[in-house]
Amino acid sequence: NRFAITSQSGGGLITLALPLDYKQERQYVLTVTASDGTRFDTVQVFINVTDANTHRPVFQSSHYTVSVSEDKPIGTSIVTISATDEDTGENARITYILDDNIPQFRIDPDTG
Structure with a gap:
């Protein structure tokens, strides 16, 4: 996966794990889940890649x-x-x- 997520000060920090290429992929849709051990919620994160x-x-x-x-x-x-x-x-x-x-x-x- 091109992205990584880590817990950071009560939030999730999404970082690049691999380089992006606008000509190959212009948008990524990530599903992030937050869990307290017994309950959870999910959200979609839309990442738009712009051309350099x-x-x-x-x-x-x-x-x-x-x-x-x-x-x-x-x-x-x-x-x-x-x-x-x-x-x-x-x-x-x-x-x-x-x-x-x-x-x-x-x-x-x-x-x-």
Whole structure:
């Protein structure tokens, strides 16, 4: 079992006995019994496993080179930069940021 339970200050302390893997199991349902020797009660404990942010975003290309004519109007799309992330859910959400403060360029934070 992935979990262990010990009595701790009048309560039961549930601890991890084995590592969790979100991709294998997203929820565990444990049945815990409390007993005074003659009588008992049981309760179900639902443990939801959340995905760790284990992967970094990776750009589809190691570099991008673009030529643009100086007479292009403001707002002209120059290039779409794209990255992917192998995580799931919120951990796979990528935000794009220009590190250089060059006023002639901007990037859409959601689409690149």
